[in-house]
Amino acid sequence: MLSIWQISWRNSTQNKKRFFLTLLAIILGTSFVTSMLIADKTTNDVFDYYEQMYVANADYWILSDEHTYSEKLVSSIQDHPSVKDVLLALDKQAFFELDDDHSLNERSVRITGVSDQNSSLLELPVIEGSLDNEGVILPAPVAELLGKGVGDTVRFADMGEAKVSAIVEYTQLLASPSDWEGAESTSFRVMAPLEQLREWTGMDDAVSYVRYQTNGDGDILFQSLQEEFRDNYAYVQPVVADTLQSNNIEGLYTFFYLIGVLAMFISGFIVFNMIYTSVMERKKEFAIMKSLGYVQSTVSKLILMEISLLALIGTAIGVPLGIWLGDLFMQALLSVFKFDMVYSLNWIGPAITAAIIGCLFPIVFSLFPIYYAGKTSILLTLKTANQPQPSSRQSIIRAIIGLSLLGFVFVDHPISYLAITASIIMLFPFLLIAVTYVLRPILQLLFQYAGLMAVKNLLGQLNRNANTAAILAVGISVMLLLGAAVESAPEALGKEIRNTYGGDVKVTSEAPWSAEDQAKLAAYESVTAVEPLMEATPITWETINGGSRQFSVFAVSEDGPSLFEHPEEKDLYKELGQKRAVLLGNRAFDEWGGRIGQRIQMNTPSGEQEFEVIGAVKTAHYTGYAAFMDEKFLRNEFGWTHPFDLLLSVNNAANDSLRDQLWNDFGAHLGKVQTVDEEIESTVSAVAGMNELLLVMLVFVIGLASIGTANTLLMNTLERIYEIGTMRALGFTKPQVIKMIVAEGMLIGLSGVIGGIAAGTILIYVTSKSEFMEGFLTFQLPVSNVILAMISGVLLSLCAAWTSSRSASNMDIPSSLKEG
Incomplete structure (x- = not known):
């Protein structure tokens, strides 16, 4: 006897194409969520890593508002019983002495002399060489630009020369330009032994700052030094690892989560569509089960187990795929920034979170079909053969609600975005009807009678097809809003800076x-x-x-x-x-x-x-x-x-x-x-570089939505097996069947693109007028994003339609007629 899990598996895979498309949607949705969570955590870790590297193990530092002070001023600290380690540093501007013809500003270099290059109060990730306190330390971009390696000599104008003892990775302490163009406005930075720098400059007793680490919390010493330096030109500060001054990436995190939520929403809709259609197709089966003694909870449990199997399989594949995508995304993201940063992929926590989300979100989106399956009425189902179609009254109510929600365009509040999105979905059947009738002559011209049948079929399952197109529109509109933000950011930031x-x-x-x-x-x-x-x-x-x-x-x-x-x-x-x-x-x-x-x-x-x-x-x-x-x-x-x-x-x-x-x-x-x-x-270079990533994400989102289009068309086709078989028997050819379904897909894709551009325009307008945004975003459509959305939206919808049309054209006529 088959177990309930085996029955669930058999029911899920009964229609293999629909099972595959739904599973693919869950896999992609889960992988998107995984990659965005990984990008969020890893990006945060990258900046924290470099900030921690900058402060190292130091607890406090003594600075000055006169650049340098006498080492004697802090001599007592080095022998203080509560002080564990001390690092003395001196900064001095100088110029590289180069054989090439470069201006003074291009050759400008800040030399940091330290008392111990191996100190625990420094973090210098060595690529080559050693921290031997004998020579200068070059960051990798400087070494590459100067053509220097370990053991080579570096000369400083009017000072002296020293051999390169080590080449290190990027660190904030030695952040340097990587090309001569950047050197026009930013000095290079290198590190040398303190005594060597003092010998070159004659600043025998000078220090620019002192870092020290304490055995305990060091608060008593801190307060006593504050009092000691109160009327002096030196002052003491706790060392704080705060990345917010040098990195404004909160908007980046919002981008990550918005893409992840959008992908999950589109995938969830595809799952809902499949499960709901499956439930409607199997109402007689559920009625018979209940007549044989099955209770409501048993029927609901059967559907729950079917979607749980899909969710588990999709998550098991989607999470590893998402880890790989997250790694690719991090490589592309960090290439946008000015410095050559390294990262360690933080994937364990995000993968666990994504696995939980991947297992739950298909179930959450399927709660209504699960409940509806259990509530199946035995008598009504056995009496009724066809699905009830929405009444005119329901359509009027839907239109009123949609138009009412659209009124939030004039409300300056974050809730407006949710209301406008909901209104798009509510009003989309009417947009689909309008697009269908406008394009009907063109479809007739391109596809002849098959085009007219496509219009009839599309309107026959209006709500389902409209919802599919609406999800594509929502994806496009959100991505256009992000594109407009990225395009407006340089102008807004430039104005604010000026x-x-x-x-x-x-x-x-x-x-x-x-x-x-x-x-x-x-x-x-x-x-x-x-x-x-x-x-x-x-x-x-x-x-x-x-x-x-x-x-x-x-x-x-x-x-x-x-x-x-x-x-x-x-x-x-x-x-x-x-x-x-x-x-x-x-x-x-x-x-x-x-x-x-x-x-x-x-x-x-x-x-x-x-x-x-x-x-x-x-x-x-x-x-x-x-x-x-x-x-x-x-x-x-x-x-x-x-x-x-x-x-x-x-x-x-x-x-x-x-x-x-x-x-x-x-x-x-x-x-x-x-x-x-x-x-x-x-400031704006990093923001501008984000647009390329955004275009890639736009294609991914449209591709995910197109899976929903393929799934919907496949379900429409399966419900019309008898009708298609009859048409074939009366002389409708395979190419005509393909044209009919391709035309349906084209209508859904065009409606989604048109609705997405219209909705995106509305969202951009609302954002541009929002006082909360304070003029950050101007009312302009991102042209490149719009063009890409139009091309990819239509093409991917046609590809989805072609996939479904092959199944319909290959139907066996006698078998399809028996379905009637």
Whole structure:
């Protein structure tokens, strides 16, 4: 006697093509979810890894607002009983001495001298060589660009030379440009032994910062050092691994989850369609089972076991496939970023989560058919041969609900997106009818009588076909919205950067800018204004929940450069000048978790202090992860007295010679020269690179939706076996059958594409008008995405229709007539 599991397996595989298509949908849906979960966790791990590598095992560090201080100032720390390890570091700007003809700015290099290259307070992943404290350490991009290997000699202008002792992977401490174009605005970074650097520079007792690790929590020593350095030019800070200032990737996580949910939704619909159709086809079977003594729960259990088998098989195949896809996606994703990062695929946790989701979501989407199968009425089913068709009243109600939900276009709230999506699905039968009648003459011209039959058949199963096209439309609309966001981002970010950068050129020095330096710069012919930019960094602070974070605090004044945007900007400047208060960038405000009027706690150069938060502002500086304070408070109470950056405003006569002039005049301590255009290009390049990934994902989503089209057409065909057999017996040829079903698929695909573009346009419009988005997205259709959606949507739907049409054309006429 067959067990219930064997019966479930036999029922599931009775129609092999439908079983395969449904299983394929579950596999792809599960693999998409798996790959997106893996991408989310792995990307987060990558940035955490590099941040942890940067801070290593250090607990605290001692810095200065004058660039360097005497080693004697911190000599007592090295012998302190609570200190486990100490690392001394000195930063010095220099220039490579090269045989090739390169400008000063291209040859600029920051040398970091450290007391111990093998210290536990450093993390240097060695590719080649060893950390022997004898030679210089080059990051791999620099070694490749200079053509240097271990044992080769590197020369520094007016300083000396040293052999390369090691080549290391990317690390934030030695982050360097990988080409000469990048070297125009960013210095190279290398590492050397501290004593060697002191010998070259004559800075025998100088250090730029000291890192130290404690045996315990080190809080007592930290507080005593804060007090000791209160009126000094050195200050102590806890070392905090906070990636938010250097990496704004929250939107990337949203992208991952949105794609995963969309794939699961499309797969779930395909499963629902298959199970519901199967239940409707087997109503007589369920009625007979119940007449023989089976109860409602037994019938529902049988359907539940059928879908559970599909879910288990699909998950078992989909999760490993998703791990592989996740690896491919990570390779493509990290190639978008500026630096050559390495990663370790975090797949175990996401795979487990995806396996649970993969087993559950087909069941969740099938709950209604499962319940409906158990509720099958014996008498009504045995009396009724055909499925009830939706009445005119039901269609009117559906139209009213759809139009009502579409009214959420005028509601500025995240719930609007769900309402608009639901309205698309509710209104799609009417769109399908409209598209069908508009294209009817064209179908008749292309496919003759088979085209007219396709129209009749499509309208005969209107809701099912409309739902299939609607799912394709939803997928296209969401991907178009993402495409519009990616295309709008460069323009929006560029505008924000230009409005809050504060000038045309930012000039960074390793030493504070003197009044004489500023006067010399103001005398430049192309410079119209010179504004000091005071940035206290790094400053640690606490969230409302007590978490430790780190950002920069900028000095602002009403007559100074504009570093942020706010509708009440003038009032905020006045309020900042009247009390101990700060403004937080929007991302910093969200991370802080408090409300305007509450106080934020910071570890300042003058010790631990609290400041009232009087507002959240938009700024391009560190993508909103920063704070702003009145200049006099930053100097006097906060304890930061020197500017290391200058903002230059330039006239139309400014050109590349300005950069050369800056390096010639201030090359001894100049660290970086960056124009606002270079900042914009650097910021938007990664966003722009995401569009290629988005196009690939668009094709994947349409391909998944096309499986639903193939499944629907196959079910439509199986329900019309007798009808098709009769048509064949009366002279309908195999090519005509193929044309009929291909025409149906084309109508579904075209309706889905048209509806998807229309829905995408609506979603883009709603987003562009949303105050929540604050003008980030402009109302424009991503043309490349639209073209790709049209081509792939129609072609993949035709391929799906062709697959179903082959089954119909190969039907045996006598056997199909017996089905009647």
